[in-house]
Amino acid sequence: MKRQIPLLAVLIFSIIFFLINEYVLSGFHTLSTNPLITPLFWAIVLLSAGTLIYSIRNMQRLGMGMLFKITTHAFLILLVSELIFSLFLALGDTYRLISGNPRNLYWVSFALCMFLLTILVFVYGMVRGKYAYRVIKHTLFFDDLPKSFDGFTIVQISDVHAGSFNNSKALQKGIDLIKAQQADLFVFTGDLVNNKAEEIEPWIGHFSQVKAPFGQFSILGNHDYGDYVQWKDEHSKKENLEQLKRNHAALGYRLLLDEHVEIQKDGEKIILAGVENWGVGFGERGDLKKAMRNVCAEDFKVLLSHDPTHWEAQVKTDPVNVQLTLAGHTHGMQFGLEIFGIKWSPVKYRYAHWAGLKTENGRYLNINRGFGFLGFSGRVGIWPEITLIELKRK
Structure with missing residues (x-):
């Protein structure tokens, strides 16, 4: 019994996912202007999303084996960590718009710490x-x-x-x-x-x-x-x-x-x-x-x-x-x-x-x-x- 995911839902999710990643990338650029950040960031994101799509499309043939586990875990951890980062970044940007000041480097650094903490929490959930x-x-x-x-x-x-x-x-x-x-x-x-x-x-x-x-x-x-x-x-x-x-x-x-x-x-x-x-x-x-x-x-x-x-x-x-x-x-x-x-x-x-x-x-x-x-x-x-x-x- 194979359930089909509506194409419109996939399209909406893809657009939202792209916008979230663009916003997260803007936060990383606040912390560093290294030109390698953009290609490295998108390489990780596209690899995570692409392998997830492949494993889901072939789940009935391949089962829920190691590939499925790795891809779902990587994508889930990435997505939730980015959402946490975006939430704290948005709070800082809201204050920035009200005050007229530039992005606060310390606040963006704090958002990055929450990003990393989220990853650690998921690792704990997987181990213990x-x-x-x-x-x-x-x-x-x-x-x-x-x-x-x-x-x-x-x-x-x-x-x-x-x-x-x-x-x-x-x-x-x-x-x-x-x-x-x-x-x-x-x-x-x-x-x-x-x-x-x-x-x-x-x-x-x-x-x-x-x-x-x-x-x-x-x-x-x-x-x-x-x-x-x-x-x-x-x-x-x-x-x-x-x-x-x-x-x-x-x-x-x-x-x-x-x-x-x-x-x-x-x-x-x-x-x-x-x-x-x-x-x-x-x-x-x-x-x-x-x-x-x-x-x-x-x-x-x-x-x-x-x-x-x-x-x-x-x-x-x-x-x-x-x-x-x-x-x-x-x-x-x-x-x-x-x-x-x-x-x-x-x-x-x-x-x-x-x-x-x-x-x-x-x-x-x-x-x-x-x-x-x-x-x-x-x-x-x-x-x-x-x-x-x-x-x-x-």
Whole structure:
């Protein structure tokens, strides 16, 4: 399933990208008049952009290999660093226009320092940030939670993207942190791999360590279907999906495919349902009605659905009344700011709610920020998440 990027969007982005680089270059010229700056600057910019375009155009043939990783990383770091430089340069230029003074050399030097600091922050995110696991805890109260499940705990992780891992020791720290929560139930909400089932196989020994008294359950995400890589034929693609399902079993996870199970405790139950991936623009495979077949209206229900747009489009208004939905998919774009009450990531321009809890119509949605990483081999400000949810009865 190959998505086409509109030509107009590409054209607009190219113009904006050119103007940003021209502005950044003007700042560099303020610091130095060396004639080599211009050709060297544009050589770096064009090389970064050109190799990125090549790797994206050939992604289905070449996959997300080393070339893709290098080009996306280089372009992302360059673009964000230039935006930071431009922001501080613009502040100085605004003051210059008001005061009538020439550009302040010290201020431009400060903008350059911020440019370099941004690069260093991204390097940290690539080396340490992508494995900086943290536990986020939520206590949720419900009128209709069965008494036996008062205090019941669920650990959720999402978006493992096993094909991106490269550090066994660092990954084990994340596994140990999951185990340390000693939750009653473990759930995984999709995207076990980037493209191919074989990606999880070197890590089965790690993720199979996770056990919970009431079981381990999982669903599929958009990347699990093999839609973003070129297969020699349709049979190979289908066999890859079947192998991925077998790998879920090898992990000790019960894969829920538009179905539900009953979690029993002291003669009472809650419903745990899971749907195949349903997401606007990412394949609408899941069947909520099928997953909830024969479920009583008064049952307490937890739904695993990878893409949060499913909750927005169907779940939050469905008569079946799903009290809690657990999703992932967004990764928080692996880049943003969550500090001092500020919560921002570029992904907000695609998803209004992109991480954490949301409630509407008396129903909860939790979006996990992801356990792994994809595309950008790192995380900056949006750290890998292990969610611990405690269910409480009002």
